[in-house]
Amino acid sequence: MRHGGGRWAALAAPGGGAAGHVPEIRHAVVDVLARECPGVDLSAAALVVTELAANVVTHAYVKPGPLDVEVVCEPDAAVVTVRGWGRGFGRSIRRGMGIGLQIVAALAESFASMASSRRRSRRAWLGRDRADRGRRRRHGDARVRILTAGSRFAKIVALDRRLRQGVLSE
Amino acid sequence: MGGEVLAGKVERVQEGPAWIVLMHGDHDLSTAPNLIAELEQALDPGGPVVVVLSDDHFMDSAIVRPLLTAREQALARRGGSFAVVAPPDGFPSRVLGHVRALIPTYQTWPRRWPPSRMTPEENDGIDVALASSANRAAGRLNR
Numbered sequence: 226m227r228h229g230g231g232r233w234a235a236l237a238a239p240g241g242g243a244a245g246h247v248p249e250i251r252h253a254v255v256d257v258l259a260r261e262c263p264g265v266d267l268s269a270a271a272l273v274v275t276e277l278a279a280n281v282v283t284h285a286y287v288k289p290g291p292l293d294v295e296v297v298c299e300p301d302a303a304v305v306t307v308r309g310w311g312r313g314f315g316r317s318i319r320r321g322m323g324i325g326l327q328i329v330a331a332l333a334e335s336f337a338s339m340a341s342s343r344r345r346s347r348r349a350w351l352g353r354d355r356a357d358r359g360r361r362r363r364h365g366d367a368r369v370r371i372l373t374a375g376s377r378f379a380k381i382v383a384l385d386r387r388l389r390q391g392v393l394s395e
Numbered sequence: 396m397g398g399e400v401l402a403g404k405v406e407r408v409q410e411g412p413a414w415i416v417l418m419h420g421d422h423d424l425s426t427a428p429n430l431i432a433e434l435e436q437a438l439d440p441g442g443p444v445v446v447v448l449s450d451d452h453f454m455d456s457a458i459v460r461p462l463l464t465a466r467e468q469a470l471a472r473r474g475g476s477f478a479v480v481a482p483p484d485g486f487p488s489r490v491l492g493h494v495r496a497l498i499p500t501y502q503t504w505p506r507r508w509p510p511s512r513m514t515p516e517e518n519d520g521i522d523v524a525l526a527s528s529a530n531r532a533a534g535r536l537n538r
Contacts, residue, residue: 325456
């Protein structure tokens with residue numbers, strides 16, 4: 226059962242301005258989790274989403290490309306998925322997990338890598354405190370997006386409230 | 396961890412033969428190049444280097460890697476010494492806890508340092524004189 230969440234997209238570029246989007250993605254995800262998914266360890270969530278996003282920025286692309294983050298609040302866990310459409314997640318797959326992914330694996334209840342011919346995703350399940358399980362605020366799906374806007378630098382736009390009010394559609 | 400984005404800053408202060416590198420704010424991939432540049436400058440003279448993560452702010456593995464590299468470079472030198480200091484209840488300590496075997500972390504500075512619990516072998520060559528230097532630097536910066 227999906228309980229709603231958030232979805233982000235940003236440009237990722239190794240060593241370029243895209244690294245500057247990592248803290249903004251982190252803060253956006255943590256804000257949504259704090260609001261929509263009580264009982265998640267927000268410090269752990271901040272670290273997990275940062276590691277996953279940085280992994281895409283560092284390894285997935287030679288040129289700037291899209292980075293997509295989705296957060297879904299489920300009864301037992303918040304599910305954070307980071308996607309890239311580039312050359313994959315790079316050396317860490319061939320050489321085993323680097324420090325960043327080891328941290329993700331230690332903090333998340335479970336952690337998975339998924340790859341198709343075009344898209345590669347990493348997904349982490351962040352557990353929720355038992356007392357908070359199933360709780361979420363009742364104001365519809367929360368959505369926040371970082372829009373690519375076709376430029377090198379992503380423009381970050383918080384649409385969640387307007388989306389909820391039906392002013393904008395995805 | 397949510398709310399305002401607090402970009403990380405790095406200060407480098409010389410105390411006698413030692414360089415003290417103080418990190419403030421949130422640090423990740425976006426601030427790692429600045430940290431690497433400051434660590435390179437601190438390592439260059441060949442003296443002791445102390446990195447202080449005194450704030451309870453965010454950091455990730457993009458910061459752990461430069462610290463590991465810097466430590467390896469410092470300890471490869473004859474008489475070289477390197478220390479990372481982070482309060483035990485702070486976010487950096489939580490991250491460094493995942494690699495504690497690779498990068499020992501002093502937990503009690505600046506309230507009390509060097510920690511008496513640590514053995515000389517764990518001390519990475521950091522001596523009392525260097526601890527005093529780090530404490531003086533911190534005191535000056537905190538004023």
